[in-house]
Amino acid sequence: EEGGYELRSEDVDTLIEAADSHDDLRLVNPLCFEPPLAPLVAARFTEETISLEKILAAYTALRERHDLMIVEGIGGLMVPIRKDYFVADMMRDFELPTVVVARPGLGTLNHTILTVKHAQDRGISVLGIIINHAEKEDRSEAAITNPAILEESCGVPVLQIVEHTSRLDDPGLCLDACRKILGGD
Secondary structure, three states, rough: HHOOOOOHHHHHHHHHHHHHOOOHHHOOOOOOOOOOOOHHHHHEEEEEOEEEEHHHHHHHHHHHHHOOOOOOOOOOOOOOOOOEEEEEHHHOOOOOOOOEEOOOOOOOHHHHHHHHHHHHHHOOOEEEEEEOOOOOOOOHHHHHHHHHHHHHHOOOOOEEEEEEOOOOOOOHHHHHHHHHHHHOO
16 A cells, blocks of 8 residues: 555654544655665665655645644654655755754764754754653763753753653653743743
8 A cells, every 4th residue: 555554653653642643644644664764765665756745745734733743853854755855855845943852972962963053054943952861861971061062052952851761652751842842831
């Protein structure tokens, strides 16, 4: 079936549950491929074509229904969707303000600053950074000092530091981050 709808993405299911969404899966996740690879690679592997029009139509339909939407970035700004079209291009074309999610420890300064600066250079509005202790709690000197250095170097705020939790599916984590982004408590 087109777009892999016999497939179910565990990530998409978790996001739908966290958002308490009742929207059709074909809108929430207009394309789904096996194996789990960058869209360009997965489409080549399955000999399918990625329709940017289909993605835009799904986004537009959802945007008309909801005041707030979170669009997951498929792994990063420079993940290829098509040969010469990257996640960053889609973010710019859809005029999506962006929040960069970063790990807390060593190496974060380089990849987070590169991501924020590249997004800004492409005309993407970066609202801020969320530091996510997804793997484990990191109390290293790098993890402690990175938030201030990121704010100073990127010129955007660290919106939230998400502590490690065994409840990764807790919708409250996402809602807390959204409230901070929108300026509400």
